Amino acid sequence: MEFVRAKSAGFCMGVSLALHKLDDIIEKKDIPGDIYILGSIIHNPQVVEEYAGKGVISADSPEEIPSGSIVVIRAHGITKQVQQSLSRRGIHVIDATCPKVKDACLLIEENTADDRVLLLFGEEFHPEVKCLLSYAAGETVVFDSLDKCKACDLDPSRKYCLAAQTTQDKHIFDAISRDLQKRKGLDLVVLHTICNATKMRQDEATKIAEKTDFVIVAGGYNSSNTRRLAQVIEANGTAALHIETAADLPLDDLRNFKKVGLTAGASTPKKIVDEIQRTLESL
Structure with a gap:
């Protein structure tokens, strides 16, 4: 393997x-x-x-x-x-x-001071999203997909600004931005709050998915950016498995694959990734 x-x-x-x-x-x-x-x-x-x-x-x-x-x-x-x-x-x-989260908070605070409604692409109950929302001066709307954004009934007489949870998928955010900008007469300011490191991590995961049969994604089960990595990989057509530690590896199943990839979320310690690598290399 x-x-x-x-x-x-x-x-x-x-x-x-x-x-x-x-x-x-x-x-x-x-x-x-x-x-x-x-x-x-x-x-x-x-x-x-x-x-x-x-x-x-x-x-x-x-x-x-x-x-x-x-x-x-x-x-x-x-x-x-x-x-x-x-x-x-x-x-x-x-x-x-995180400085990137703090920057996003301040951008939201600045751009909602003139009564703009905040449109936030993120997971409603995630702690970062709650933090970001608290910096909005007025009304807020939260959605976690392009379809849910499309379903939002927005008043063209109001002003809006669009932002995102820092660990969201940049490609989906760009699609949401394009969709909103097509709405006739909508006054919209787009805030680019997705962390560059998140995008780079997702892009690398996509490249690994293209040249492997299966990808292990390591990280806490409560980590949204780790879940997102698994989603990005599967959207590319490659099977992915989100695990926390090497003990969660399905070793018998993995022996059936010729080429396996390994990536990890932004909150996963190197020693956990190293242990998973050692276990995979021992097969």
């Missing part, structure tokens, strides 16, 4: 920065108080479990975090209102939001 590994597999810049900030706080211990994360620092359960072993506490809601504590804002960001309320309660806030 031949094997191809994506060069982009593993942590993206935003994830690396978030974990570096968290590591720095744990190591220096120059701020008193327990260290909390509101939600998962990144969408990878193995990483979250590792930090729990270092004493980092995961909170499901802001109310669980006591005054005087330290809270590290996860890479996906949190809503502007929650971040402000944490600061008002005397909680030391360390913002580890």
